Amino acid sequence: MKTTELTRKELYDIVWSTPVSKLTQQYALSNDGIKKICKQFEIPMPDGGYWMKLKFNKKVNTSKFNPIFGGMDKIVLTLREEGNTINIDQTPLTIRTKEIENDPNAPLIVPDKITKPDIITIQTQEYWKESKGDTFYRKYKKLRYPIRVGEKHKQRALCFMDALIKLLRYRGHSLGEEHQNTYILINTIYIDFDLREASKRVPATTTYGTSEYIPTGEFILKIGRYSGEKEWRDGKLKIEKLLARIVAKLEIYAQEEKKQQEASRLWRLQYDAEVKRKDEIKKRKEEEVAKFNKLVALSEQYNTSQLIRQYIQAEYQQAIKIKTLTPELQEWINWANDKADWYDPTINKPNDILDA
Incomplete structure (x- = not known):
């Protein structure tokens, strides 16, 4: 502009x-x-x-x-x-809605009778025919609309859903399946949606009777989940007149969800990087402590080897002094010096018995 x-x-x-x-x-x-x-x-x-x-x-x-x-x-x-x-x-929703409404080629009319039905529309009809009203029927595996309305209003629901998916496809979107459920798929974002018929509770007329829930013919379309959940229901305007606004909301919902996912991805990258940094610091510290402890142990081992040599020398000097240096003692002195050389970390003389 x-x-x-x-x-x-x-x-x-x-x-x-x-x-x-x-x-x-x-x-x-x-x-x-x-x-x-x-x-x-x-x-x-x-x-x-x-x-x-x-x-x-x-x-x-x-x-x-x-x-x-x-x-x-x-x-x-x-x-x-x-x-x-x-x-x-x-608001972004109003702007997006007007953009869709101002597009002369956008299919915004919900007809009373479906012509050139979408493949999902055909599959939904096949499912209804095969399941025969059994809501727990699970043999049909193809994609279908999540519709929960009475028999009387199935045709209206199908016309609305067919028009909705055609507008979504025109806008570059589609339906997808995840965990055996059907979702609207916009820019890799799966969005819950569900069309149901409202009902009203009729209290029991007898003492031991139970309340009844009577279908009202009023349609409710719900998208999203949790805090992002949004509903449209029949009022002064039927939901058929809200196609542009519904698709606009879906696109904005997908945009916001995409941003949230990207923010979560970046947060996760930062979190993982911080965990990795801390792990590396911890690892370096542990390695440093281990090296230092080894140094202490080797220095103590060296001191011990020197004490052994001092003791051996003292024994030798004493034997010379009192003239008791026998061949047996000399053999022991040689053996002891050999063991001191084995224990001394600066020499590390091999010893078949002790090394084994």
Whole structure:
């Protein structure tokens, strides 16, 4: 959409020379949208009777323009394209609905009789015929509509669902199956949907009787689940008249769900990265502690080997001193030195018996 840039004084001159109803034809804004912009930029507007008084040449009061303003003196307005009824200040749902309604090729009419039925429509008819009203029938495995209505209103339900899937397909979407249930599939997002007939409770007429639930013929379409759940039901407008709004809501629902999934994916990546980082720190710490403990153990082992050598030397010196160095003692000294060399981590002399 094209835009135009105005100063506060220029917008003031416009709103005092042109009624808001005509300004909405020039700019892609609603009445409230223009009023909000004027309020935001502290631009006074004519009161309700200003234009009627002006028309009949009656005296009018004009609010003066105040050039003093604390914000930027720059207002960007979106110009309305010819034939485009969308206002940029409307909700995303309203904008999307109007986009669909303004598409001349969009199939928005729900006929009383189906022509060129969608494959899912045909399969739903096959299921009804095969199951013979048994709601617990599970032999039919093909995709079908989730419809729960009385026999009297099956044709209407089928016409609505056929029109809905045709509009969805026109918009680039489809139906899909997950866990043996049928879902609307939009941009890889599976959306629950269900068409049912409302019923009213009729209290029992006897003491030991039970209440009855009578079908009302009122249709209810539900999409989504949990906090994202949305329902449409017959009222002043039948749900057949709400096709564009229903599909618009489905597309926005899928968009929001996609964003949520992406946010969850990014959070999971961050979480996994943080867990990995902490695990690596823990692993490095454990390895460092293990290496240090080994160092301590080897140093203690080395000290012990030195004590053994000192003891062997003391025994040798004592034997020399008192002249008791016998061949047996010398053999023991050799054996002990050999064991000290085996125990000393700086030597690690092999020993067949001890190594085994």
